[in-house]
Structure formats: C-alpha cells, structure tokens
Amino acid sequence: xxxxxxxxxxxxxxxxxxxxxxxxxxxxxxxxxxxxxxxxxxxxxxxxxxxxxxxxxxxxxxxxxxxxxxxxxxxxxxxxxxxxxxxxxxxxxxxxxxxxxxxxxxxxxxxxxxxxxxxxxxxxxxxxxxxxxxxxxxxxxxxxxxxxxxxxxxxxxxxxxxxxxxxxxxxxxxxxxxxxxxxxxxxxxxxxxxxxxxxxxxxxxxxxxxxxxxxxxxxxxxxxxxxxxxxxxxxxxxxxxxxxxxxxxxxxxxxxxxxxxxxxxxxxxxxxxxxxxxxxxxxxxxxxxxxxxxxxxxxxxxxxxxxxxxxxxxx
Amino acid sequence: xxxxxxxxxxxxxxxxxxxxxxxxxxxxxxxxxxxxxxxxxxxxxxxxxxxxxxxxxxxxxxxxxxxxxxxxxxxxxxxxxxxxxxxxxxxxxxxxxxxxxxxxxxxxxxxxxxxxxxxxxxxxxxxxxxxxxxxxxxxxxxxxxxxxxxxxxxxxxxxxxxxxxxxxxxxxxxxxxxxxxxxxxxxxxxxxxxxxxxxxxxxxxxxxxxxxxxxxxxxxxxxxxxxxxxxxxxxxxxxxxxxxxxxxxxxxxxxxxxxxxxxxxxxxxxxxxxxxxxxxxxxxxxxxxxxxxxxxxxxxxxxxxxxxxxxxxxx
Numbered sequence: 041x042x043x044x045x046x047x048x049x050x051x052x053x054x055x056x057x058x059x060x061x062x063x064x065x066x067x068x069x070x071x072x073x074x075x076x077x078x079x080x081x082x083x084x085x086x087x088x089x090x091x092x093x094x095x096x097x098x099x100x101x102x103x104x105x106x107x108x109x110x111x112x113x114x115x116x117x118x119x120x121x122x123x124x125x126x127x128x129x130x131x132x133x134x135x136x137x138x139x140x141x142x143x144x145x146x147x148x149x150x151x152x153x154x155x156x157x158x159x160x161x162x163x164x165x166x167x168x169x170x171x172x173x174x175x176x177x178x179x180x181x182x183x184x185x186x187x188x189x190x191x192x193x194x195x196x197x198x199x200x201x202x203x204x205x206x207x208x209x210x211x212x213x214x215x216x217x218x219x220x221x222x223x224x225x226x227x228x229x230x231x232x233x234x235x236x237x238x239x240x241x242x243x244x245x246x247x248x249x250x251x252x253x254x255x256x257x258x259x260x261x262x263x264x265x266x267x268x269x270x271x272x273x274x275x276x277x278x279x280x281x282x283x284x285x286x287x288x289x290x291x292x293x294x295x296x297x298x299x300x301x302x303x304x305x306x307x308x309x310x311x312x313x314x315x316x317x318x319x320x321x322x323x324x325x326x327x328x329x330x331x332x333x334x335x336x337x338x339x340x341x342x343x344x345x346x347x348x349x350x351x352x353x354x355x
Numbered sequence: 356x357x358x359x360x361x362x363x364x365x366x367x368x369x370x371x372x373x374x375x376x377x378x379x380x381x382x383x384x385x386x387x388x389x390x391x392x393x394x395x396x397x398x399x400x401x402x403x404x405x406x407x408x409x410x411x412x413x414x415x416x417x418x419x420x421x422x423x424x425x426x427x428x429x430x431x432x433x434x435x436x437x438x439x440x441x442x443x444x445x446x447x448x449x450x451x452x453x454x455x456x457x458x459x460x461x462x463x464x465x466x467x468x469x470x471x472x473x474x475x476x477x478x479x480x481x482x483x484x485x486x487x488x489x490x491x492x493x494x495x496x497x498x499x500x501x502x503x504x505x506x507x508x509x510x511x512x513x514x515x516x517x518x519x520x521x522x523x524x525x526x527x528x529x530x531x532x533x534x535x536x537x538x539x540x541x542x543x544x545x546x547x548x549x550x551x552x553x554x555x556x557x558x559x560x561x562x563x564x565x566x567x568x569x570x571x572x573x574x575x576x577x578x579x580x581x582x583x584x585x586x587x588x589x590x591x592x593x594x595x596x597x598x599x600x601x602x603x604x605x606x607x608x609x610x611x612x613x614x615x616x617x618x619x620x621x622x623x624x625x626x627x628x629x630x631x632x633x634x635x636x637x638x639x640x641x642x643x644x645x646x647x648x649x650x651x652x653x654x655x656x657x658x659x660x661x662x663x664x665x666x667x668x669x670x
Contacts, residue, residue, distance in 0.1 A: 160475070160560070160563065161549060161552045161553050161556065161559070162553070162559075163553070163559035163560075163562060163563055165563070165566055166566055166567055166570050169484075169563070169567075222552065225552070226552075229548065230548060230549075230552075233544065233545060233548055234476060234545075237476045237537065237540070237541075237545075238476050238477070238478070241476065244476070244477075244478035245475075245478075247478060248475065248478055248480070248484070251480050251481055251606075252481055252484075254604070254605050254606035254609075255481050255570055255571075255574060255606045256570075257604050257605075257606065258574060258577070258603075258604035258605070258606035258607045259570060259573060259574065261604050262573070262577060288573075289569070289572050289573035289576050290569050290572075290573070291566075291569035291570045291572065291573035292573045294569075
C-alpha cells in the first residue's frame with residue numbers, strides 16, 4: 041500500500057488493515073512510503089510519521105527517499121511527472137522484493153475528476169477522458185498489478201471523515217505540494233466553479249469516466265478483431281485488406297490503423313492523428329503508388345487492394 | 356436559413372448567398388426568422404432588420420412571431436427550451452411550404468463547446484458529450500434535414516469578423532437573451548476559465564465532440580448488429596439469446612439492451628440506467644424465474660437461455 045501520510049492513503053491503509061484483522065480480506069499488507077524531499081524537515085517528519093503508524097498497526101514499512109527536484113532538473117519533466125516516475129519505480133521495487141502481486145494506491149473520485157478535466161482541457165481524446173483505470177498491469181511482464189480500490193466510490197472528503205472517525209490525526213498530503221500547476225488550478229478553481237453548476241460534479245465526472253472507459257474497451261476489442269480479420273492468413277500482419285477497413289465505422293477504422301501501426305512499429309511515438317488521417321485518405325483514394333511517410337522513416341502504401349507497412353530500411 | 360440577425364446567422368446567410376451568386380453552390384435560399392417577442396420593440400426591430408437584409412439580397416423572407424414567454428408558462432419548459440421548440444416548429448413549417456429539403460442553422464464551434472460542457476456537467480453520458488451533430492433528419496419522415504454547416508470549423512469570432520468585412524452592421528443576437536441560466540454561465544464564466552488553461556479550448560472541445568460522436572456511431576452500429584444476431588430467426592425481436600449478450604464488452608451489452616427495450620417499448624421514456632443494470636444482473640444470474648419490472652408495466656425475464664420482453668398486458 042502506497043502511503044503518503046495524507047487522509048486518502050491513511051484511510052485506505054486503516055480500512056485494509058481492519059478488513060484483514062477481522063478476516064474479511066485475506067492479505068498481507070506492506071506499507072511503502074517514498075519521501076520526495078520537497079519540503080525539507082516536513083517531508084522527513086511525514087516519513088517518520090508513516091513509519092510509526094505502520095509500527096503501531098504491526099505492519100512492515102519500507103521508507104526510502106528520492107530527491108525529486110534534482111530528478112526533475114535532470115530529466116526535464118515537471119515536478120509532478122518526476123515524483124510519479126520516482127514513486128512508481130520505488131513501489132514496483134518494493135512489490136518485487138516482497139513478492140507482492142498488488143500495489144494499492146488511494147486515488148479517489150476527486151483525483152479521477154481532476155484527471156478527466158485535465159485530459160478534457162488537453163484534448164486528449166476518448167481514451168484520456170476515461171481517466172485512470174481501477175486496475176492495470178504495472179509493467180509489461182504483468183507480474184505486478186496496480187489497483188486503485190477507492191477510485192470509483194470514495195471522495196476525498198470520505199477519506200477525511202474516515203480518518204477522523206478512526207484516530208485523531210493525519211498528515212497534510214505531501215502530494216499537494218508537488219502537484220503540477222494545472223492540477224492545482226483544476227482542484228482549486230475549476231472544480232469549485234463546476235460545483236456551483238452541479239454540487240455532485242465529482243461523482244458525475246467519475247461516472248462519466250467509467251462509461252467512457254467501457255466504450256473505449258468495447259471499441260478496442262472491436263478494432264483488434266477487425267485487424268485480425270483484415271490480416272487473415274498473414275501472421276506477420278504487415279498487410280491489411282483495404283476494402284474491409286473502408287466499410288467499417290470511422291472510429292473503428294482509425295483505432296484499427298493506430299493499433300496496427302503500434303504493432304508494426306513497436307510503439308506509437310511521434311505518431312499523430314494527421315498520419316492516421318493521411319492513411320485513411322490513401323485507403324479511399326483511387327490513385328495508386330502514393331506512400332505515407334511516418335516519423336522515423338517507415339512508410340505505408342497501398343497495392344493490389346492491400347495496405348502495406350514498410351519498415352525504415354536504413355534503421 | 357434560420358436567421359436571427361446575430362453575427363452567426365448573418366455570416367452564414369451572406370456566405371451562402373455569395374456561394375450561390377458565384378455559382379459555387381446550386382441552391383435557392385429562403386430566409387426564415389421567428390420573432391420570439393422577448394424584448395418588445397427591440398425584437399420587432401430585429402425582425403424588420405432581417406426582412407430588409409433579405410430584401411437587399413433579393414431573397415424571399417418568411418418572418419413570423421411567437422409569444423415564447425407565454426408558451427413557456429403553459430408548457431412548464433424554460434425559456435430556452437420553449438424558444439427552441441417554437442423555432443424548430445416554425446422552421447419545419449417554412450421548409451415544407453417551400454419544398455425545402457434542408458434547414459441550415461448557424462451554430463458555431465462555440466455553441467458546440469458550450470453544449471459539450473453543459474452535457475458534461477449534467478452527466479449525460481457518451482452520446483451527450485458528442486454534442487450537436489452536423490446533420491440530422493428533422494422529423495421521423497426524414498423529408499427535411501437539419502444541417503449546421505459552421506459547427507465543425509467556424510468560431511463565433513470568425514462570424515463576427517466576416518460580418519465586419521462584408522457590411523457595416525449586424526444585430527446583437529436575440530438568442531443571447533433567451534438562453535438558459537446554465538448556458539449563459541457556461542459562456543461567461545466557465546469557458547473563460549477554461550481558456551486560461553488552453554487558449555484554444557473551444558476548438559479542442561469541438562474536436563473532442565467529433566471524436567466522441569464517431570465512437571458513439573461505431574458502438575451503435577455494433578450494438579444494432581449484435582441485436583440482429585441475438586434475435587436471429589425471430590423477427591418479432593422480443594427474445595434475445597442471453598449467452599451472446601454475456602460475452603460481449605459491457606458497453607456493447609448495455610447499448611444493445613437499451614436499443615432493444617426502445618424497440619420493444621416504442622420509446623425510452625422513464626427508462627433509467629438502473630433498469631439496464633438490473634437486466635444485466637438478470638443475464639448473469641444463475642437463478643431463474645425473476646423478472647425486471649419496467650416503468651409503464653412491461654417486464655423482462657429470462658427463460659431457457661433467452662431474454663424475453665413481456666409488454667404490459669393491461670395497456
């Protein structure tokens with residue numbers, strides 16, 4: 041359990057501990073805390089506080105520190121990104137060293153609503169509007185799963201009340217100090233304005249995220265199946281039947297093309313919507329011989345009713 | 356062309372007239388203006404102004420009035436809804452009496468962004484987040500199509516600049532005065548705050564709406580096809596194969612159930628997400644004999660691997 045010392049993660053820890061103690065959940069809890077060193081002595085005090093909370097509950101605690109400010113300077117990331125990278129790297133290490141299969145974080149509906157709004161502002165498309173997922177594999181091997189058990193039902197306020205009911209104190213969440221400027225403004229300006237329209241906006245956005253995640257999953261499933269059919273008999277998958285791609289709804293075609301390019305190239309780096317739209321026009325075009333150049337030097341062309349992927353030969 | 360006299364609709368009218376005059380579009384333009392009588396003498400002056408603009412362009416104009424405030428009182432709708440009903444009823448009549456197949460309205464990307472945000476605040480799900488569609492049949496017979504040619508590319512500011520470039524004046528849009536309180540606040544408070552995060556938020560939200568509309572279309576197409584398969588050989592469509600519904604992604608299952616109930620009942624009135632979720636649990640349940648009551652007295656039950664719809668016998 042990732043525990044910062046703030047109300048969200050302390051509530052998660054106390055709740056899990058209660059469920060484990062009363063035999064309602066069969067699990068072994070390990071507390072993990074990364075000191076981000078962003079607030080000097082106060083950060084160190086948080087780390088000590090989490091360690092003593094774990095001790096008072098009779099749970100093992102792993103507490104480490106990372107100079108996030110220095111990391112951010114080196115990598116060019118903002119503080120929030122840099123803190124996240126450091127934290128997830130640390131959590132994965134702790135999970136592996138304890139043979140843990142689950143890492144639990146205390147993201148609430150409030151965090152979800154903020155993420156949805158940040159992605160709406162960025163224009164990040166339907167996948168981004170779905171926000172954070174409640175469960176995902178932390179790495180490619182799938183050994184460790186990241187779970188957010190509070191995401192779909194608990195608000196920040198719920199965790200604060202729970203902490204108050206269970207004990208006398210908890211820390212001010214250190215995370216609040218290394219949030220990006222955008223997230224701080226979404227939390228302190230945008231959400232309050234939206235609450236003046238709809239007092240349950242946090243719950244509403246969280247439900248919307250769930251529905252959009254379900255839509256996204258259904259479309260990805262269909263796009264994946266479409267690719268399978270369009271590549272029939274060609275296990276390499278570098279040709280696709282172009283007529284099949286033309287008759288499906290546009291959302292499905294674009295998803296299938298994106299998925300296909302991701303598989304052919306190994307990643308989606310620097311691939312933009314404009315490339316997908318160019319390939320779509322190539323599909324519908326009556327001229328032949330044209331090729332669409334992709335970032336990195338690979339290209340896509342149409343020949344004999346098939347769409348072909350040609351890797352960068354120089355690479 | 357629906358012309359209020361504001362910059363949006365005047366720009367649309369002038370642009371269409373220019374395209375028709377220079378032979379780039381083959382169409383006959385009829386100007387339609389409904390005086391909503393919301394601002395006394397100023398409303399009447401707008402109506403006269405639109406009539407004289409049409410006359411100066413050599414175009415026929417149909418100008419009528421409707422006491423929207425009185426209509427709203429009678430129907431219990433708010434002013435914006437009431438004005439919209441009156442306006443679309445009027446536009447449809449004008450279209451029919453002139454054998455017009457298209458009604459054009461001047462909704463811009465700004466109107467689209469506002470609609471997306473209003474629906475986000477309401478929590479109206481993925482269809483609502485797609486906002487207004489650029490084309491839709493105005494009525495069940497499909498004789499008249501409503502088209503919004505500016506929706507995907509022109510901002511309110513673009514229409515204002517175009518009007519300035521083309522002539523000396525246009526009217527302050529009467530529509531601004533009968534907007535709902537929510538829309539006024541979205542326009543005057545929420546959009547400016549969002550612009551402080553992303554100066555192109557109007558364009559961003561408009562693109563997002565397009566992507567979500569495409570997703571929605573793809574999912575509806577798939578749900579409709581799923582229903583067809585699940586009802587195979589039973590043209591009445593009041594039984595569905597339940598195992599088929601269980602193996603598809605949840606978004607598809609819920610859409611298919613909603614579509615099915617809409618067809619069986621003739622409408623979706625008073626049908627809530629909770630009813631869809633109950634039917635979903637019925638599908639997955641191992642018990643038999645349970646039935647889900649729907650508003651209005653019809654019910655859904657499972658028997659012999661099929662989901663059955665039973666109409667209200669009393670009705």
